[in-house]
């Protein structure tokens with residue numbers, strides 16, 4: 096895992112983003128897909144909104160995904176494997192980049208067929224504590240024909256990444272605009288943020 100963590104740290108330091116395949120093994124992905132939450136599908140999830148707390152709005156023209164927040168105290172064992180790995184990554188980033196990241200917040204995510212998330216930045220306004228966005232994809236046998244790319248907008252170029260199982264994408268939440276393109280298959284992921292303060296329980 097240290098090699099993967101190193102490649103993430105290098106990417107973040109040099110470019111503000113990193114992509115690491117096999118952050119979760121095939122068996123770890125399959126175990127998460129087999130958890131009750133994903134088995135029941137979007138019935139157990141709620142429509143994602145835009146903004147925070149009272150300002151939260153549902154807007155299908157901007158984002159069409161469904162989410163289920165994970166609570167580290169009650170998460171299933173397979174989800175906990177992922178959360179613990181994220182915690183290890185935080186410690187690794189802090190040691191190597193001299194940061195003091197403190198915590199994370201993560202939701203399970205389902206994008207139904209044809210849904211998308213238009214170009215945006217993940218930080219809400221100035222008071223936000225989201226420093227790094229981290230998304231781990233859970234889609235077995237995903238290929239370019241399925242669409243669903245994560246598109247990042249960098250200065251002078253755009254980059255596309257397919258949401259393939261086990262892949263982690265991590266980027267600076269305050270700097271990198273990005274969007275999710277529609278897909279011909281349901282698109283599953285664990286979407287999260289690394290914070291510079293302890294997560295509050297606003298989602299749970």
Ligand SMILES: O=C(O)CCC(=O)C(=O)O
Pocket residue numbers: 212217230244245273274275284286
């Ligand atoms: O699923 C992805 O590739 C990105 C999701 C995203 O941008 C978000 O939830 O803010």
Ligand SMILES: [Fe+2]
Pocket residue numbers: 215216217228273
């Ligand atoms: Fe985002």
